[in-house]
Amino acid sequence: AQSVTQPDIHITVSEGASLELRCNYSYGATPYLFWYVQSPGQGLQLLLKYFSGDTLVQGIKGFEAEFKRSQSSFNLRKPSVHWSDAAEYFCAVGTTGRRALTFGSGTRLQVQP
Amino acid sequence: DAMVIQNPRYQVTQFGKPVTLSCSQTLNHNVMYWYQQKSSQAPKLLFHYYDKDFNNEADTPDNFQSRRPNTSFCFLDIRSPGLGDAAMYLCATSPGTDTQYFGPGTRLTVL
Structure with missing residues (x-):
């Protein structure tokens, strides 16, 4: 069965800094x-x-992600974060063959002024 | 705009009192999903419909039922809500390409 891991539960970055x-x-x-x-309090919006x-x-919203098969990764990036x-x-x-998604546990992003 | 609509956005019910959550879509998608999301957790799939074909997840409690009377509407029925059923309930649709489009969710409170 497939699985997804998001290692970072919580990340804080400064506004204008890069994000991964x-x-x-x-x-x-x-x-x-x-x-x-x-x-x-909202639903999920597809980024990419x-x-x-x-x-x-x-x-x-300026996001991009890179699929790296060798690392089994799909990291999300943004060059300059906004509040x-x-x-x-x-x-x-x-x-393929299963019409359901498996979600990771999520990463909460905080942006500091 | 084409979209996924959930009503109500907030629902309060009493312990053991049946409740129905509603989802409608203007996207004309074949597949409709119901997810349960508890605080600070990932969405958990309860079941989905491919057209009229109902697909239940193995670990979805019998307390949860669903109806899809037509392409546009799908309902989630909770027969006897317990305190542990308090959560955000998310409806999603898909044209069958695996990309899912989510509604804004209904937050259920059980008193």
Whole structure:
């Protein structure tokens, strides 16, 4: 069965600093990979996704993620964080034949002025 | 705008009193999902419909049921809510490509 690990429960960065959120997955084949963001009391918003092709994926709000098969990773990055980026970020993996996503436990991002 | 709508956004019920949460979509997606999300945890899939085909997760309690009367609507019924069922309930849809689109959620409080 597939699994997703987000090693960092909580990250604090200063506004304007760069950001990298880590995600590692476990799956025997090439997975479908997603990053979602959740603001307090809200649903999940899709930031970006990887299905195949170019391993560097661009998303909304200036985010990007890179799929590295050798490291089983799909880390999320942003070059300059804004205060409005403070939220919970979830990495998720989907697999062919199963119409469900497996989510990581999430990383809560705080942004300091 | 096409979207996933959940009503109500906040629901308060009493211990043991049945409650129904509603989800509707204007995306015309085949698949609709219900997730339970407890505080500071990842969403946990309860079940999903592929068209009219119901798919229950193995560890979803019998207390949770679902109905999908048509493509646009899906309901989550909690027959006898316990204190442990207090959570955010998220509805999502998918055209079958694995990308899921989430509604804003319904926060359920059980008194």
